[in-house]
Amino acid sequence: MSTEKKQTLALLDGAPSLSVDPGDIFDWPIVTREDEEAILGVLRDHAMSQTGITKEFEKEYAAYNGTNYALGCCNGTAGLLAAMWACGVGAGDEVICPSMTYWASAAPALQLGAAVHFADIEPDTLCLDPDDIEHRIGPRTRCIVVVHYAGHPADMDRILEIAGRHGIKVLEDNSHAHGALYKGRMTGTLGDIAVMSMMTGKSFAIGEAGMIVTDDRELYERCVAFGHYERTGVASNYNPADKQVQQADLAHFAGLPIGGCKHRMNQTTSAMGRVQLKHYPARIAEIQSAMNRFWDLLEGVPGIHAHRPSQWPESTMGGWYNARGLYRSDELGGLSTARFCEALCAEGVGTSPGANKSLHLHPVFHDLDIFHQGQPTMVAFGQRDVRQGPGTLPVSESITDIAFGVPWFKHDRPAVIEAYATAFRKVAENADALLEP
Numbered sequence: 001m002s003t004e005k006k007q008t009l010a011l012l013d014g015a016p017s018l019s020v021d022p023g024d025i026f027d028w029p030i031v032t033r034e035d036e037e038a039i040l041g042v043l044r045d046h047a048m049s050q051t052g053i054t055k056e057f058e059k060e061y062a063a064y065n066g067t068n069y070a071l072g073c074c075n076g077t078a079g080l081l082a083a084m085w086a087c088g089v090g091a092g093d094e095v096i097c098p099s100m101t102y103w104a105s106a107a108p109a110l111q112l113g114a115a116v117h118f119a120d121i122e123p124d125t126l127c128l129d130p131d132d133i134e135h136r137i138g139p140r141t142r143c144i145v146v147v148h149y150a151g152h153p154a155d156m157d158r159i160l161e162i163a164g165r166h167g168i169k170v171l172e173d174n175s176h177a178h179g180a181l182y183k184g185r186m187t188g189t190l191g192d193i194a195v196m197s198m199m200t201g202k203s204f205a206i207g208e209a210g211m212i213v214t215d216d217r218e219l220y221e222r223c224v225a226f227g228h229y230e231r232t233g234v235a236s237n238y239n240p241a242d243k244q245v246q247q248a249d250l251a252h253f254a255g256l257p258i259g260g261c262k263h264r265m266n267q268t269t270s271a272m273g274r275v276q277l278k279h280y281p282a283r284i285a286e287i288q289s290a291m292n293r294f295w296d297l298l299e300g301v302p303g304i305h306a307h308r309p310s311q312w313p314e315s316t317m318g319g320w321y322n323a324r325g326l327y328r329s330d331e332l333g334g335l336s337t338a339r340f341c342e343a344l345c346a347e348g349v350g351t352s353p354g355a356n357k358s359l360h361l362h363p364v365f366h367d368l369d370i371f372h373q374g375q376p377t378m379v380a381f382g383q384r385d386v387r388q389g390p391g392t393l394p395v396s397e398s399i400t401d402i403a404f405g406v407p408w409f410k411h412d413r414p415a416v417i418e419a420y421a422t423a424f425r426k427v428a429e430n431a432d433a434l435l436e437p
């Protein structure tokens with residue numbers, strides 16, 4: 001079992017554990033001649049700024065997700081802004097969002113004059129804590145943003161039950177979890193509407209791009225009207241049945257974008273997206289077996305635990321974007337995550353503590369006055385102040401203690417993965433040597 005016991009850690013002048021050549025195991029995305037030819041085709045057709053290829057990509061992406069509609073955008077942030085507006089978010093409204101996420105899950109609300117009421121995450125899923133939502137709901141709460149963090153599905157059954165009881169929309173920010181399953185169903189198809197970034201760092205990676213998916217015709221049409229002024233054929237079918245937005249018939253505004261912005265996807269990106277989508281299921285299946293192999297090798301090692309949804313049947317991490325491990329210092333005599341990661345780095349494994357920083361403490365969500373009103377946008381339009389200071393969201397604030405980065409393997413190559421797992425095991429099993437006497 002403890003084959004690594006009594007080894008001297010590299011941090012304490014022992015020999016580094018890792019000597020294997022990783023080759024291209026971390027390279028992403030996988031780009032082949034097929035991607036290059038698709039992009040060159042767009043250039044040769046002088047069709048970079050039209051919509052034909054984008055519409056093909058949208059159709060194929062909707063089919064992959066099993067949703068009625070998909071709408072390509074210039075990036076994920078633009079898609080989130082449009083989706084929030086489509087959900088009825090406006091000045092003085094509130095959006096509930098986990099604090100520990102990328103800023104674009106939350107910041108578009110400010111641009112709409114709304115406030116963000118941040119909620120905490122669960123220490124094991126690193127996703128929105130269903131027990132921390134309900135007491136934040138007020139008369140102006142319009143939507144709950146759910147992030148399937150680092151590919152881990154959020155507990156959607158419980159979140160949807162709460163939202164349903166209060167008549168609030170659920171917007172999935174699926175930017176980390178393209179192709180992930182929650183109890184056999186695709187993340188991004190469980191709430192009212194979903195948005196996924198497709199920028200190059202993500203698991204579905206095609207440049208600067210975003211996709212909105214929904215089954216709801218009205219939400220789709222509002223997103224089209226918001227930032228896709230040239231697609232008036234869609235918006236002009238709009239039926240202004242929505243009392244919440246109290247928006248006049250969008251067809252009345254056809255020809256100009258309601259949001260004042262142009263959000264269309266670049267067709268070179270769409271062309272690459274079509275190629276990437278063809279290969280995506282097979283490629284993430286390989287990532288899943290590689291990452292599960294890594295964590296299976298570390299099962300039972302003290303202090304470090306897999307961040308994966310083994311509590312639910314038929315649930316996966318999609319493409320394991322931004323792969324994290326859970327760290328529990330009490331199992332290692334209180335050794336800090338920082339010191340643990342330092343020891344791993346010395347063994348040859350690049351890693352660092354934490355994940356995204358808590359957003360609820362950032363000055364943008366306390367002091368920023370976007371509209372030059374002489375008061376912060378977070379309080380300028382609303383009836384209550386939902387800003388929160390240090391200590392209010394303890395799990396999010398402790399993220400550098402409870403999570404850390406792990407290698408994101410793109411290929412299932414046992415020898416390389418075993419070499420990495422051996423380095424992790426060595427540090428965890430010799431952690432006592434790092435404790436202060």
Ligand SMILES: *Cc1c(COP(=O)(O)O)cnc(C)c1O
Pocket residue numbers: 075076077078101102104105147173175176196197198199208209210
């Ligand atoms: C990357 C990301 C986004 C933003 O997407 P862009 O395409 O970079 O605008 C939104 N939400 C989350 C959770 C992300 O990680």
